[in-house]
Amino acid sequence: MHGQIRTAVVGTGSYLPEKVLTNADLERMVDTTDEWIQTRTGIKERHIASPDEATSDLATQAASRALESANVEAGEVDLIIVATCTPDMLLPATACIVQHNIKAHKAVAFDLEAACSGFIYALSVASNLISSGIYHTALIIGAETFSRFIDWKDRSTCVLLGDGAGAVVLRATPKSNGLLDFYLGADGGGAEYMKIPAGGSRLPASHDVINQRLHYFQMRGNETFKAAIKLMSYSTKRVLKQSGLSIADVDYLIPHQANVRIMEAVAKRLSLPLDKIIINIQSCGNTSAATIPIALDQAVQEGKIADGNLIVLVSFGAGLTWGACAIKW
Ligand code: ACO
Numbered sequence: 001m002h003g004q005i006r007t008a009v010v011g012t013g014s015y016l017p018e019k020v021l022t023n024a025d026l027e028r029m030v031d032t033t034d035e036w037i038q039t040r041t042g043i044k045e046r047h048i049a050s051p052d053e054a055t056s057d058l059a060t061q062a063a064s065r066a067l068e069s070a071n072v073e074a075g076e077v078d079l080i081i082v083a084t085c086t087p088d089m090l091l092p093a094t095a096c097i098v099q100h101n102i103k104a105h106k107a108v109a110f111d112l113e114a115a116c117s118g119f120i121y122a123l124s125v126a127s128n129l130i131s132s133g134i135y136h137t138a139l140i141i142g143a144e145t146f147s148r149f150i151d152w153k154d155r156s157t158c159v160l161l162g163d164g165a166g167a168v169v170l171r172a173t174p175k176s177n178g179l180l181d182f183y184l185g186a187d188g189g190g191a192e193y194m195k196i197p198a199g200g201s202r203l204p205a206s207h208d209v210i211n212q213r214l215h216y217f218q219m220r221g222n223e224t225f226k227a228a229i230k231l232m233s234y235s236t237k238r239v240l241k242q243s244g245l246s247i248a249d250v251d252y253l254i255p256h257q258a259n260v261r262i263m264e265a266v267a268k269r270l271s272l273p274l275d276k277i278i279i280n281i282q283s284c285g286n287t288s289a290a291t292i293p294i295a296l297d298q299a300v301q302e303g304k305i306a307d308g309n310l311i312v313l314v315s316f317g318a319g320l321t322w323g324a325c326a327i328k329w
Contacts, residue, residue, distance in 0.1 A: 005130060005131045005132075005133060005172045006131070006172070006173050006174075006175070006176070006177075006178040006179070007126075007127045007130045007131060007170050007171065007172055007173060007178050007179050008170070008171060008172075008173035008175065008177060008178030008179065009168045009169070009170060009178075009179070009296075009327065009329075010070040010072070010169050010170070010171045010173075011066045011067065011068070011069035011070020011071070011072065011168065011169040012066055012069055012166070012167070012168050012169075012293070012296055012297040012300050013061075013062045013063065013064065013065025013066030013067070013068065013069055013166070013167045013168075013297055014062050014065065014164065014165065014166040014167070014290075014293060014294040014297035014298065015058050015061035015062040015065065015164065015165045015166075016047040016163075016164045016284065016294070017047045017048060017049045017050060017053060017058065017163050017164070018047075018050065019047065019048045019049075019050060020045050020046070020047055020048075021045060021046055021047075021048045021162075022034075022044065022045045023037045023038065023043070023044060023045065023159070026158070026159055029152060029158070030152070030153065030154075030155040030158060030159075031155055032155045032159055037159045040259075040261070041159065041160060041259050041260065041261070041281070042259065042260025042261070042263075042279070042281050042282055043159065043160065043260075043281055043282060043285045043286075044282045044283065045282075045283055045285075046161065046162025046163075046283075046284060046285030046287075047162050047163055047164055047284065047285075048147045048162065048163055049145045049147060049148075049163040053145070053163075054088045054145055054148075055082075055084050055086055055087055055088050055094050055143045055144060055145045055165075056082075056088045056094045056097035056098050056101065056143075058143045058144075058145065058163065058164060058165035058290075059082050059084075059094060059095075059098045059141045059143035059165045059167070060097075060098050060101040060102060061165065062141055062143065062165035062166050062167040062290075062293070062297075063080075063098055063102055063139055063141050063165075063167045064102060065167070065297075066139065066141075066167035066168055066169050066297075067102070067139070067169060069169075069300075070169035070171075072137060072169050072171075074102045074103050074104040075103070075104065075105065075106065076136075076137050077102075077104040077106070077107045077137050077138070077139050077169075078106065078107055078108065078135035078136055078137050078138060079107055079108050079109075079126055079129060079135045079137070079138040079139070080095045080098060080099050080104060080107045080108070080109040080110075080138070080139045080141070081095060081109075081110060081111070081112050081122040081125060081126055081138070081139075081140050081141070082094045082095040082098060082109075082110075082111045082112070082122075082141045082142075082143055083111070083112050083113075083114065083118025083119045083121065083122040083140070083141065083142045083143075083289040084111055084113070084118065084142070084143050084144055084288075084289055085113050085115045085118065085144065085196075085288060085289065085318065086144045086145045086146050086148060086149055086288070087111055090199075090200075093109060093110050093111040094111050094143070095109035095110050095111050095141075096109045096110075098141065104139070107139070108135075112125065114186075114289075114317065114319060114321040114323075115194065115288060115289065115317035115318035115319055115321055116256050116258065116286075116288045116289060116291070116315050116316060116317025116318065116321070117184075117256070117289075117315040117316065117317045117319070117321035117322055117323050118142060118288070118289035118317075118321075119140065119142035119166070119289045119290070119292045119293055119313075119315070120182070120184070120292065120313055120314075120315050120323040120324065120325050121184060121321065121323060122140045122141075122142070123140050123168070123170070123179070123182070123313075123325055124182040124184060124323070124325065126138040126140050126170050127170060127179045127182070130170060130171070130172050131172075136171065136172055137169065137170070137171050138169070138170040138171075139167060139168075139169055139170075140167065140168050140170060140293075141165060141166070141167040141293070142165065142166050142167075142287075142288075142289035142290040142291070142292060142293045142294075143164075143165035143166075143289070143290055144163060144164065144165070144287050144288040144289055144290050145163045146161040146162065146163060146217070146286075146287065146288060147161070147162070147163050149196055149215075149216060149217050150216060150217055151213055151216035151217065151218075153213075154213075154216070154218075156219070156221060157217055157218070157219055160258070160259075160285060160286050161217070161285055161286050161287070161288070162284050162285030162286065162287050163287060164284055164287040164290045164294050165287075165290050165293075165294070166290050166291075166292070166293025166294035166295075166296065166297050167293055167297075168293055168296070176328070177307075177308070177328040177329065178327070178328060179325060179326075179327050180243045180245075180326040180327060180328055181239055181242045181243045181325070181326050182239065182323065182324070182325050182326075183235055183238045183239040183242060183323060183324050184321075184322070184323040185231065185235065185321070185322045185323060186319050186320065186321045186322075187319070187320045188319065188320075189320075190223075190227065190319065190320035191318075191319065191320070192220070193219065193220050193223050193224050193227070193318065193320060194217070194218070194219045194220070194224060194317070194318035195217075195218055195318065196215065196216065196217050196218070197209075197214040197215075197218065198210075198212075198214035198215045199215050224258075225259065225261075225262060227316065227320060228256075228258060228259075228262045228316040229262055229265045229266055229269065231316050231320075231322040232255055232256070232262070232266045232314045232315070232316050232322065232324075233266050233269040233270055235314050235315075235316075235322050235323060235324035236253065236266070236270055236312055236314050236324055237270070238324065239312060239314075239324035239325065239326045240312065240326060242326075243326045245310065245326065247270050247271060247272055249310050250272060250276060250310050250311075250312055251276065251305075251306075251309035251310050251311065252276055252277075252278055252299065252304065252305060252309060252310075252311050252312075253266075253267070253270075253272060253276055253277050253278070253311075253312050253314065254277075254278045254292055254295050254296055254299070254311060254312070254313045254314070255277065255278075255292075255313075255314050255315070256286075256291050256292060256314065256315035256316055256317065257279065257280060257281040257284065257285075257286055257287070257291040257292075257295060258281075258286045258291075258316070258317075259281070259286075260279060260281055260282075263277055263279055263281075266314075278295045278296075278298075278299050278304070279295075280294065280295045280298055288317065289317075291315075292313050292315060296311075296313070305329050306329070307329060308328065308329065309328075309329040310326065310327070310328055310329075311326075311327045311329055312324055312325070312326050312327075313325045313327070
């Protein structure tokens, strides 16, 4: 527990673009099969933003829905953090565009880039700013439009990712429930595992880098796969230990949705039954920083999560970054 004031999730929301790209569609685009994608990843379909939608549009929809579910006015929001690695532009921050769209005029707004772990990192930053009494109400959004950064000719990555956004409203709470604790980690020694090499200061945009397709997402799948299982299992155990809890206390684990085989392996390592793992990868694919808040919102909408439940969010992604958050709902 950080500081004296506890924080709680008081509303959730999510948005998935209307267009659905199925495995059958991908069979017509690259040398792949529905059978390979489903057995190797668990994914059946993913949502793709329309040409006029960018990350801030997805984030705005999710944010508006989260505010509505929390019954909080945009004008009451003090802080907006958008966790994304696919922002509208390198600058300004996507969070500023969202702040303007929803008319949260008094809110401080910035983006946080920790790839797939961005949402948990952002939750931790916001929770600490609320716990220390600086802010009262925060809007934390995970939003990605990965379809714009995928090499649609690379079958090893294009079948995995999708677009979407999820959001939560965080507030100080007088109750004993809420966000119990966080554990975060990073290892830049693994920076080569997943990257978008060009478009930054190292390799600025040029005809040459575009011809070499260096402005697209690249991943070393096998190394990533093993590290994800190890670090998500460890992070879950670690955050529970910090909170004085054990695996037996967990009602739901909401892991980053990168591959159903990773989630199953994590469940096995933790001796956690599969019905305690929230899985929606079959219909959303990997939406990076957005997977956890989308899965959380869907679980709330479906009435799965009850007051008093112990929820653990856990993630792993480019950086490398990883982290977990224990929540008493
Ligand atoms: N369709 C058909 N065959 C394919 C496809 C495809 N879409 N993609 C790869 N293959 C082939 C490969 O070419 C290889 O063929 P070969 O044996 O003839 O060389 C074979 O399938 C096996 O490839 P592997 O890479 O060994 O397959 P694996 O079982 O490891 O699955 C995958 C690949 C799904 C990418 C897996 O490694 C994975 O999920 N990795 C982790 C992803 C992850 O956690 N990412 C983190 C977050 S992402 C982010 O931060 C944005």
